[in-house]
Structures are given as structure tokens and as C-alpha cells.
Amino acid sequence: MQQHAADSLGLLPPIRALQTRQGRLGYMVSGKGPSTILLFSGAGMSLMGWEPLYPQVEQLGTVFGWNRFGMQGSDPPQERQTGPVVIGSLRELIGYVGLEAPYILVAHSLGGLFANLFARLYPEEIAGVLFLEATHPADHALLKKHESHLTRALARMLALPQVLFKPNLQTELACVADTVREIEAAGPFPPVPLTVVTGGLTPRSWLMSPGAVGARRAHQQELVRLSPLGEQVIAQKSGHFPQMTEPDLVLRVLAELVAIS
Template sequence: MSGTGGPATLVLFNGSGVTLEGWARLYPHIERFGRVLAFNRFGLGGSSPPRGPQTGTTVLRAVRELLAALELAPPYVLVGHSLGGLYANLFARRHSEEVAGVVLAEATHPRDRETLHGHEGQLAKVLGRLLSAPQSAFRANLHAELDGLDAVAREVEQAGPFPSVPLAVVSGGNAPPHWLVPPPALRLRRVHQKDLARLSPLGTHAVARRSGHFPQLTQPRLVLDAIRTVVEHARLPADGTANGAAPA
């Protein structure tokens, strides 16, 4: 946890297989917007190994236990990348009274799951090259979370409505290799990105023209601008105090 400015707590949800270092290029500027919580989910960094598929309920329980242990009370601005965006989506629906805004960077849509199954090995190779890390550092997390992908998508679809809060969706404009995401799947994914922006009547959509799946690394200023705009328009306490106690 870092940062002290502002009444909101920014909660960063990494993509699957990506450690909290995946947000490195947003620092230290992101700390100007409030307290920032970045963390490694099960199977990453120094976190415990995952025990079975990581459903949304399992991941959110761990996140909320961490927020409570650190005494980080709402309101929260959720920032989710890739599969982390699916968890942020679920958090916003299940705990809408605690959420002041959401930023989704190349976030997974519930209907993207058809294009991800069967690509675990290829995704591991791509992450290994991108992060300059051995696959052993993230393979357990990647497999456990992708094994739970169908369950998470169903949980999102069955949860309550997405709250009417400021929402910014940032999508990468560069196409991934055809062997990883075939053109028809890519076209569908881009439709889904626009759908995500329509989850809230306060939603906006920006395309990071020089970025692929990691706009926070290749165009950090654009992602920071999206976070700043959401924080500025979020419904935060005027006196700088949080709404309610820390989550149970």
C-alpha cells in the first residue's frame, strides 16, 4: 500500500499471471490520486499457492480480507487489467455501495472466455517474454485462474447490476499475433470492449493506439489520465472521510 492523497482507495487487480510489478510504470504518479493497494493474488510473488480453481468468490474474499486487515475502508476506485478486470467487474456489482468508480484496462469481458480456453501454454510463453520471468513464477496462478474462468464469468452474469459510477475503459489498439487471438475472435473482443464501456451511463472508452494488451506499460499516461478522470468524477466524501467501516 502506498500514497496518502485523497479520500479514495485505489484497488489494483492484476491480470492473470501478472505480478503487481505490472503496474510499475504508473508509479509514483498514481499515488497522487489516493491510497493505492497493489497486491499479488494466490500463486504470484510471495503469496501462497492457489488451492484449486480461483472463482470470483474466492478471489474477492481474499481481497476483502486484505482490505479489512489494512483498515482500508470504502469508497474504492477499482482498477482492473485483463482478467483482473473481470474480478473488478464482479466486485463492483456485489459491493456497489462501496465503489466510487472503475477503470478497466484491456479488461476481460465475461463472453471473452471462449477465446481463452486452450491457450494457457501460449499465454504462459507470451507472459514469460513480456515480463522477463520464468514460467514457474506465474504458471500456478495462470492455470488456477483460467481453470476458474467459466465460474467467474457466470458469477458476473448472475450478480446484480453494474453501479452507475464513473467508468473508464481503455483498450489496446494493436492487434495481437494471429496464433494467439485469431482475427474473428479479435473483432468480437473489440465489440466486447465497447460493451464494457456501456455498463455504466457514466462510461467512457479510449483506445490506446500504440498499445497491445498492456496499455499501462506502453502508454501509462493514457491510463493515468483515465484514473484521474474517474477519481475526479467519483462520488467521494467531501470531508475526505470514508463511507462506512472496512469490509468484513
């Protein structure tokens, strides 16, 4: 079920839909090669957030992404979107599509929590992990405190009205504490190649206080230490969306990860 590479820069492959037990989910799959790359979007982010990586990312392997429940092309959620629920629907979907392990997980923002849990629950299926400004389990208090600021930042970055992503954002943020507990109860993170890309730009004061910025940067370093093969890359020209502001850097780092995984 692979697609040919997109014909022009930044053009996503066709988005399809499949009926799962919880409802219809929109997804895309394209590229070719021995690696299977799974894209985990942040809360409130649709597949459009990965556009700057296309079509080059398709040269690195078979690339799969999906819109979680509540985003465009996917049905509204029928139950609370905790980690096991999100991962369960993902595994059902990739089973229907026919993707096979091992996987390289590429996760942005809140998608990092889901990828973190996925890697712990199914360590034998993981070849490598790329965290892009990923949420650390200890970030959940910051997320709740700055929810309104995050909504404004997303609306500005994506140039979209809040009505298109705010319901998904609120639904997933409401389950963060549950997902964090599930991560803590799961097994250890696998000792696989791990790269943490952290934005080098300091968020504006209206978005995050200096104290919160310092805590989050320390948490990014803790993510690196999840694996003995972990390393950190600073995206000097980026804030919270390195895949959009420095796609060439993200593609280079992902290519390096694919090569050693």
C-alpha cells in the first residue's frame, strides 16, 4: 500500500481513511525501503504539520502518519484518549495497512508521550526513536498551566482557526496525567538509537515563564538519557516546531538514525 514520492516540495501523499473499532481514522502511507517510520503528531496537529519533510522523507523508508481522533479526516473520539487507547487504535490501523516492525518512531510534542509509551510496551518492535521537541512526562503540569497559550501558538503557527484543532487539543491534554501514569507503570525504555531534537529559541514570555523554560530544557536532557544510545541535537533556528522551521535538519538527523537502526 505504498505511494510514489510526491511530485513537488511539501506535498503530502493522499490521505485515506479506514474504519476501526472506535471509528474512522485518516492516514497516509508512502515511500519505500527497509525502514518503517511512524509519525506521531502533537496535540492539535494534523498531518499537515509534516508537510515540510515531504517528499524527501519518503526516500528514507515507508512513512506512515495518521490523524488521531478529533482531527480532520478522523471521527470524534468515542472514549477518553489515554495512552493505551491511542496506541491501540494506531496498532489496529497499521495492522490493516500491513506495516511490519521494526519501527522508527518520530514524535513531536505531545506525540512524544504516546511514542514513549509505545516503545516501552513493544520494545522488540522498535528500531529507533526521534523526539522532536517531545513532551517529557514531567511536562504535564506545564501543559495544563499553559493550555490557552499553546492554543494561541498553534493557531498562529498553523494559520488555522482554533475550531479546527482546539477540541482535539483539549481532549488529549485532559488525559495527559493518565498517560504519564501509564508510562511510569510500563517497562523500561528500550536501549535503541535515540535522538532528541530541541528547539534552540527561547519561547516568548507570554507563552512560557523563564522558570518553565528552564525546567523543560532539563526535561529534554532527561529524554536523551532514556537510552544509552541517546543524543541531543539543538535546532538553533527553531522553537517548538523544528520539523516546520528546520526541515532539512530534521531530515538529516532522521537519515542518520535510519542508517544506524
